[in-house]
Amino acid sequence: MAMGRTQERPTLRMVAKEAGVSVATVSYVLSGRHRSHTIKDSTADRVREAATRLGYRRNDAARAIRTGKSDLVLLSLSVLADPWSQAVAATVSTAVGPYGKTALIVADGDWRTVLSNRTPDVIFIDSVSADPEQIAELEAFAAQGVQIVAFSETLEPRGFDVIRSGAEPRCHLAVEHLLEHHDRVGALTSRTSGFARFDAYLNSLRSAGKPIREDDIAIFEQHPEGAYRAAMALLSKPDRPTAIYCTTDFAAIAVVRAAHRLRLDVPRDLAVVGVGNTPEGEHLDPSLSTVGPVGFNGALARIIVGRLTDREGAPGEVFDFPWQLIVRDSSKVVPG
16 A cells, blocks of 8 residues: 655745735734734735645744744743732733734743743843852843843843832831831731841831831741731731731732731721732722832833844843832721
8 A cells, every 4th residue: 555645844835825925925924023014904814814724833943043033032030929920921921922922931040941942032030139150141141142131129231131120228118108107017028138128127117216026027938828828827916016018019918818817907907018019909909008110011011022123232221110109098097
């Protein structure tokens, strides 16, 4: 019995012939590049239908070798469960989609592993330490043409962009806001040593002449359920503080959940302030008071899109997003 021929892999040329258009038109339509807006919708639909009939799939590996582009935007986010990280991922994914790019999300510094295997078009790293070895790695990747946007309060741009928030000098505003109406302000934090957000709590209490009570401080594991458990333990104490400063918004949201479980009214029985200004906190009931940048996610998406389109070879620059106190319902003073 004769063996059948191996089916030929569909090509751009075959799709172009099937649709009755040029190979360039097929390339523009299927790549999702911005220039495809010059092609009529009816023509684009015909190309996509032809590609579907033939079973055409882009050869991304070949394209990456040919162009050096992977069509990936890498987001290295420290805590994926954090509402701030989720909001960043959603906003950036929406912004880069029209350019034919896909957002790939990794956690806990795994960007090194990814970069050793593939080259994303842009990478955003939400936390860069002052470790000279890590900085040298960033410089080396930037020299190889990787477009990098790094979040750091101290790093200087060296072929890549640096985002600064001014967070450390402004977290004290949250604690001072609570101290205006509360003698006992507790803290929910992920760590206590070498952490500027927690240092803001200690320094604000000292400046106000308030004692630092170890029983008013709870340390949580770096995920929402860990924060919830720590909040429940702190709020279940018979002699609990009447206000809680949290070093992240997701910890503050956990405190509000715990308060509801314990039948404590927020803010009448307990005032809460977080850090980060996340959309989830804004839409919480009651809405969450916080310190953080305004309009950060949209601005970050625009920076990343800029790196995609016209920043190649740029020396890098600093983008500063100062934080501010945003007072909402969770810490408002209730008469009586």
